[in-house]
Amino acid sequence: MPKPKDVAALPKLSSDATKQAGGGVAPWRHPQPGLQVKTLEAAVLNPLRVIYNQLESQYKLTTRQGLVEWLRDVQKEDVRSFDIADGEGFNSFLEFMTSEWGSAQDWTRISNGDPSYYDHPMSNYFISSSHNTYLTGHQLYGESTVEGYRNVLLRGGRCVEIDVWDGQPPSSSSSSDEEAPPPPQKGSNQLKKTLSQGEPVVLHGYTATREISFRQVCEAIRDNAFVTSDLPVILSLEVHTSHEQQEIMVEIMNTCFKGILLGPDSLPHNPDECTELPSPNQLRNKILIKVKYSPPKSATEESKNGASIPDTSENNSDDETSKVRSNQPKSKPSKIVEALSRLGVYTRSCHFKSLTQPEATIPTHVFSLSEKAFMEVHKTDPIGLFNHNKHYFMRTYPKGTRVSSSNLDPAPFWRQGVQMVALNWQKLDGSMMLNDAMFSNSDGWVLKPERFRSASMPLPVASLTGQQTGSLSIEFIAGQDLPVPKGIKPEDLRPYVKCELHVETLPDARRHVKSEEFKAKTKAVKGIHPSFASQIITFDGVPALDRELSFLR
Incomplete structure (x- = not known):
């Protein structure tokens, strides 16, 4: 009888999370104990008897060698996961087929025990990603909740989106004829007062969606980011706040993510000098911030020769209504403060103009494109797009007209090497089922096929x-x-x-x-x-x- 070895206890998920598609809850890579089917109806039992008789004549299932060959060659199981003794005939076969190990899911499909599976550069992986993570329904009037972040993270999501806006000013703010106070300084008592009275909020701008606290979002992420996996989590920030509120954002993230936030001060080297992205293994239990990059003022001249990434966008967010631009606008003053920009260590969001712009060869850049903009790029340069995504991060998201929270088909984007195909997880549709198929039984990071990786040869036409x-x-x-x-x-x-x-x-x-x-x-x-x-x-x-x-x- 092939008996599964002990499986570690599983974390308890919320009932909502366990009933929804998503993909990538680490402990589910091995079957959940206690799922054995107790009884079999004749409609199932009789065909299984026929199948057993056929297998017995070929594999001798009553012998240990026969069981090993059947498990390995037919069931595609890792025989190291079983304590295998001589078989016990048809009853032994039924006990296996009705257990969690008889599931159609391939439990060894992802890393298969390979310790080097997560040693490749981060751009070599597909990452289970969420769009407008705070929404529970419609894009224009759906409810916003911090539970969206808990739900996605417990379902295996490794990239979540946060749209941040200015919170309401303190009720005791100065009158219009009084001189406006200077912006608060990091660590000052004034900043602490501001934190308690007027913090940034998260919502879908210019819609009827309700706002939620940015601090509470960060706390929910902190508490759930590494429950099901210790692989890195990427926070995709869409920032619409004032400079003052951006400083508050930094203070909140430094407080909430203390010890797990990947910042420039925690690195042994200058991220501007890296020639290749680190691996997921190197960033376990770390939160990465994806945000628009602003070069330090002292590096302005260096940015001209490509040493750092200038911000040439018309705004600081990944605007969902933006289109691919063929013109080259002049550089404009950045709307992201340096303290926030510096948190984008390996995930520096850069406004997309073309695949040949200077920023496109910097390892730390990320291009974010709507599905419509992505299709326009693919029409003009599919080979260049594929080869770019072998080395560098790209994120795509549903076009703004999908107000009912419908989803794009993620498969064509994965086939072009896009690492972060962000979907509306609140919508259980065919696209989310495909996402579940891609990331099931994984840690939310799936290694791309070999020809999609940075070490492979460039793709010819x-x-x-x-x-x-x-x-x-x-x-x-x-x-x-x-x-x-x-x-x-x-x-x-x-x-x-x-x-x-x-x-x-x-x-x-x-x-x-x-x-x-x-x-x-x-x-x-x-x-x-x-x-x-x-x-x-x-x-x-x-x-x-x-x-x-x-x-x-």
């Missing part, structure tokens, strides 16, 4: 125009204990299984980026214990450039 084809067949045996919708009698239930295969098609890589969905479904059968009688769905002639980035839903 021919690589995007050639196509590979394949096929996929799925056999459906039976099911049991299906839930019955309200208003329907159990005997009237007629379930079926629908399959969608999401793969890449590139008839002309220079004009087209999308996912092709191949759809099929089984015949409907009757009852809550359906027998599908080994119906087979086959997808033939399926084009797929990268199997790791093709999905079945």
Whole structure:
């Protein structure tokens, strides 16, 4: 009987978090104990007996060697996870198949025990990312809550977004005819007073969404960032605050994230001099701040030769209504104070103009593009876009017109190497299911396929125009204990299984980026214990450039 070895106790998640798609809760990389199916209906039991008889004649499941070969070659399990003795026939087979280890999930799909899995530069990973993390529903009037951050982090998200605005001024503020006080200095009593009376808030600007406290958001992130994983968390700041409130933001983050905030003072080297991003292993239990970068005043001249990143944006945020600009605007005074800008150590947000702008070769820069802007870049330079994302961070997010919190299809963006494809996690849709498939049983950081990594050769044009084809067949045996919708009698239930295969098609890589969905479904059968009688769905002639980035839903 192959018995799983002991599994560490799991953290208790909120009921809302466990019921939603997301992807990447570390302890789930190994199956959760106690999930064994207690009974089997005839619709399932009888086909399993047939399958066992076929396997027994091939693998001799009553012997230890036969069990090892079956677990390794058929189930694709890591046999080191089991204490394997001689088998006990059909009952042993049933006990395994009805346990958590009989799940269709591939528990060893991610790192597979490789200690070097997280040793690659950060840009070599896909990162489970959230957009407008504070919202619970509609983009224009949905409720804002700090629980959004707890929810996303406990579901495995490793990049969250915070839109920060000026809080209400203190009620005892000076009258208009009085001289305005100077901005508070860091560490001063005046700053402490300001912190208690008028702190920055988080909300979706120019909408009816309710504001929440920036401090409370930071506290929620601090308390939940490293519950399910100790790999780094990226905070994507969209800053709309005054200089005074930015100083307060810095004070709050330094206080809330003491000991876990990655700041320039905690590094053994100057981030401006790094030639390659560090690995996730090197930044465990660290929070990274993604924010617009402003070079120190003393470095203004250095910025002209590319030593640091100048801010040439028209505002300090990743404006969701912005478009790709072909013109080169003159540098304007930065709207981000130096104290806040310095926190963007390895994730310095830079306004995008083109893939050839000077900042595009600096390891610490990040380009943030809406899905619409991204598509425009892909149309003009798909090869350059792919090669850029092998070395440098890019973040994409839903276009501003998705007011109902619908989502972009993340797969085409992953296939262009985008590390942070931010989705509306409050919307349980096909896109979030794909995100769940990408990051399930991971720590929220998934190593890209080899040709997507910085160490691989630059992608030639021919690589995007050639196509590979394949096929996929799925056999459906039976099911049991299906839930019955309200208003329907159990005997009237007629379930079926629908399959969608999401793969890449590139008839002309220079004009087209999308996912092709191949759809099929089984015949409907009757009852809550359906027998599908080994119906087979086959997808033939399926084009797929990268199997790791093709999905079945």
